[in-house]
Amino acid sequence: MTQIKKHITLLIFFTTSLIVLFAIASFSTKEKIKVACVGDSITYGARLDDRDKDSYPAQLQALLGEGYSVENFGVGSLTLIRKGIPTVWNELPKIKEANPDIIIISLGTNDTCGMGTCGDRKCWEYKDEFGSDYRDLIDEFSALPSNPQIFIAAPTPMVLETPGLNSERIDGLTVRKPRLQELIGMIKKVATEKNVHFIDLNGPLDHRPELFTESDGVHPNTDGYKAIAELIINSLTILKPFK
Numbered sequence: 001m002t003q004i005k006k007h008i009t010l011l012i013f014f015t016t017s018l019i020v021l022f023a024i025a026s027f028s029t030k031e032k033i034k035v036a037c038v039g040d041s042i043t044y045g046a047r048l049d050d051r052d053k054d055s056y057p058a059q060l061q062a063l064l065g066e067g068y069s070v071e072n073f074g075v076g077s078l079t080l081i082r083k084g085i086p087t088v089w090n091e092l093p094k095i096k097e098a099n100p101d102i103i104i105i106s107l108g109t110n111d112t113c114g115m116g117t118c119g120d121r122k123c124w125e126y127k128d129e130f131g132s133d134y135r136d137l138i139d140e141f142s143a144l145p146s147n148p149q150i151f152i153a154a155p156t157p158m159v160l161e162t163p164g165l166n167s168e169r170i171d172g173l174t175v176r177k178p179r180l181q182e183l184i185g186m187i188k189k190v191a192t193e194k195n196v197h198f199i200d201l202n203g204p205l206d207h208r209p210e211l212f213t214e215s216d217g218v219h220p221n222t223d224g225y226k227a228i229a230e231l232i233i234n235s236l237t238i239l240k241p242f243k
Contacts, residue, residue: 032069034146035060036100038088040110042156042228043074047219054222059229064236071098080107082133084123092140099146104232105137106153106201108187109218112179117172124179131186138194151235152191153199154184156220156228157206164215173217199235201228 037043037057045055052058061070073095079087088107095103114124134152141150158173158180165173184202191198204227205211211224220228 032067033102034098034100035064035068035070035102035104036073036095036098036148037070037104037106038073038091038095039104039106040074040078041076042109042219043072043106044076045072045074045225046076047213047216048222048225054225056220056225056228056232059226060232063229063233071100073098077110078107079110079123080133080137081111081123081126081130083126083129084111085121088137095141096144099144100148101146102151102236103141103148104151104153104199106155106199108155108180108183109158111183112176117175127179127183130183131190134187134190135194138190138196142194150194150196151199151232152187152196153232154187154202155180156201156218156224157203159205159207159209159212159217161207162209162212162214162217165217166215169215169217197235199232201231204231 035057037060043055043057045051045058048054055072055074057070057072057074061068064070073091075086075088075091077086078091079085081087082089108130110118110121111123111127111130113121114126117124138150138152141148158177160170160173160177180202188198190196205220205224208224209217211220211227213219213221213224
């Protein structure tokens with residue numbers, strides 16, 4: 001009888017151990033929510049010493065935790081307009097392959113270049129195509145198998161109060177800043193028409209030179225990138241449950 005009890009005890013022990021192991025395995029292999037951050041050099045993390053740690057997607061990953069996987073699809077000088085060089089349209093295959101659950105788009109800063117600003121770049125010449133190109137981009141992402149939730153952002157501001165700006169930089173940003181506001185109006189309209197989420201990264205950071213790289217006025221510093229991540233995570237709280 002004692003031997004039988006011993007065998008039963010061992011059986012219970014091994015059964016319990018298997019249940020625990022299966023539970024751990026299930027937890028560890030649980031699919032993470034994939035977040036794609038799409039944008040230009042500000043998404044990429046330009047002007048940072050350690051973009052893998054301090055870019056806004058990296059800081060967003062730290063804030064969201066292990067249940068999320070944030071991927072940085074930022075490319076320097078990227079435009080939304082198809083005719084821009086380089087353009088987000090050339091990046092679509094990589095983004096689609098990731099099949100993300102959430103897509104955050106912050107584009108428009110480089111689309112203000114043209115007509116004598118930013119050297120020989122031409123974007124503002126095609127500003128009338130900005131809205132239609134944005135709608136098409138959203139349609140491309142909406143068709144993904146993951147049925148992603150899409151957030152489109154008003155790009156971060158151009159802060160003319162930033163210390164160290166030379167006269168040429170001030171002149172260029174003075175021309176481009178109202179252009180950016182015009183594009184933000186288009187972005188808000190697209191968000192409403194396409195029923196996607198809108199994030200304002202412009203108003204809350206404007207006139208805050210302490211958040212921007214000196215002698216630059218466009219690219220945030222480490223604190224600025226952190227502020228972007230915090231604004232975005234506040235917007236993600238409205239998400240519906242996943243899967």
